[in-house]
Every structure is written in C-alpha cells, then in structure tokens.
Amino acid sequence: MVVALSREVCVPLLVIPIKTRMITPEDDLLTVIAEGMEHAGQVFEDRDILGVAETPLGTTEGRVVRLADVEVSPEAKRLADEYDLLPEVAQLVMDEADEILGGIPHVLLTIKNNTLMANAGVDKSNVPPGYASLLPKDPRASAERIRREVRRRFGKDVGVVVIDSRTQPLRLGNIGMALGVAGFRPVVDERGKKDLFGNVLRVTRRAVADNLASACTLVMGESSESVPAALVRGAPVEFVDSSFDSAEMWIPPDECMYMAIFNRWRNAES
Secondary structure, three states, X not given: OEEEOOOOOEEEOEEEXXXXXXXXXXXXXXXXXXXXXXXXXXXXXXXXXXXXXXXXXXXXXXXXXXXXHOOOOHXXXXXXXXXXXXXXXXXXXXXXXXXXXXXXXXXXXXXXXXXXXXXXXXXXOOOOOOEEEOOOOOHHHHHHHHHHHHHHHHOOOOEXXXXXXXXXXXXXXXXXXXEEEEEEOOOEEOOOOXXXXXOEOOOOEEOHHHHHHHHHHHHHOOOOXXXXXXXXXXXXXXXEEEEEOHHHOOOOHHXXXXXXXXXXXHXXXX
C-alpha cells in the first residue's frame, strides 16, 4: 500500500498484523502484543502507530460480562422480543447506549459517545459462550496509557488508536472506526484549501484515525484470526503529544446529512 504525501513524494505505508496467543482477563495487553511482535521479528520504531482492537483491550480491562448475571428489565424484554435479541444483550445495550434509535432483527441502532453504532458496542463475538464484551470505559485514556507504556518499556514514541468496527449506510460489510487516539491528530481539516482545479473546499475533513483504523481492520480480521493489533509504519499523520476521544471526531447531528434527514423524518412521523 502506498500513500501520496505530496505531488513530489510518495512513501510506503506498511500495515503489519500482530498475531498473538489467546488473550485472557488476567493478561497485560501490551505484553501479549510485544510477545507477538517478537515472534514476528518486529520491534517498535519512533512514529509507528499501534492499532488495538477494542474487544481484547476490553477483555484485559474487565469489560466482559457474564450474561447470567444480567438482570433483565421489562423494557429490555420488550426490545428483545421486537428485534429478536437475547434479553440480556438488550439490557446491556440499554445500559450502555446514550440513545436507542431503532433497529432490525438482531441489531439495535444506537448512539454512544456521540457515535452511531450497532448495539452500543455490546458484542458476543470473540468472547466465551455465555458472555458479552463491552467497549472500553475510556478509550482515550486506554490509548494514552498504552502510548506511555510503549515509551517507558521500549523507549519509542508511537501513536495509538483503539479500534472498533462499524457499518456504513447502504454499504455491505464493516470498516474500522477510531474510538480513542493518542499521539497524532485524528482529523485533518481541509476546508479553505484548493483542489487541483483551484476550487475551494468547503466541507471536507479527512478522518485520518478512522482511515487508519480501517487499514488495521483489513489485516486484523474479525473472526478467528487471533490478530488483536496491527502496526502502521509510514502513516501521513501529524504526531502530537496529546490524546483524543470521540469529542474530537464528532459532528453535531444537525450538521450530519444522515442524522439531519433521519431526525426530520422522525419529527414528521411524531
């Protein structure tokens, strides 16, 4: 994969999958990732970006729930019946979501941390039977903690992105989404710049972190690959000594063309 940085210079963008052993709640995630890198003959370099999947991260942060321990409310039972969900999963979605917008069989469309996502991040994949995983409590803090640990243990300054997957309206398949970022700017504002023909860009902002999350998702997979992380080298990003959460990657609903139309339709129906 090659990314053009300018008209004059092209540099290779490397996305390296990091295969590991099975990750358990007792593990330190960075230690397991470092073991996988050693087996693959890889080491951290300055200006690398480490992409980390949210489920293994959440597993090591205590974000896996035994469904038998979930107390189901009448409203969760109603949602489960309407959308063909396990009642316990419906309850967890209610607990985790900021808002539930509707759904289709097996999936509820929710808003969590200013982001549209399926089931508020509640997931039964890549956890033992009878369990469900929740999103990390604070992806920004998790990304920053891992970045600082890489610097302390390996002496390298890297970026970190915590990754989930999502679907796009009217598109098949999942792409990557950044939940938390540390060490580089997640969005580049192109407004006011000119295109090749001198036209001034009015609305364009590049979702740098989401694009990198998708590149990582491509090599990590989402089933039995056992690749919880990926190393990105040569990414055209602005490295900074800061961390970011969804507030830095968020657009207000009235400025989002999907949500503006959806809310207009909802208001007309009510």
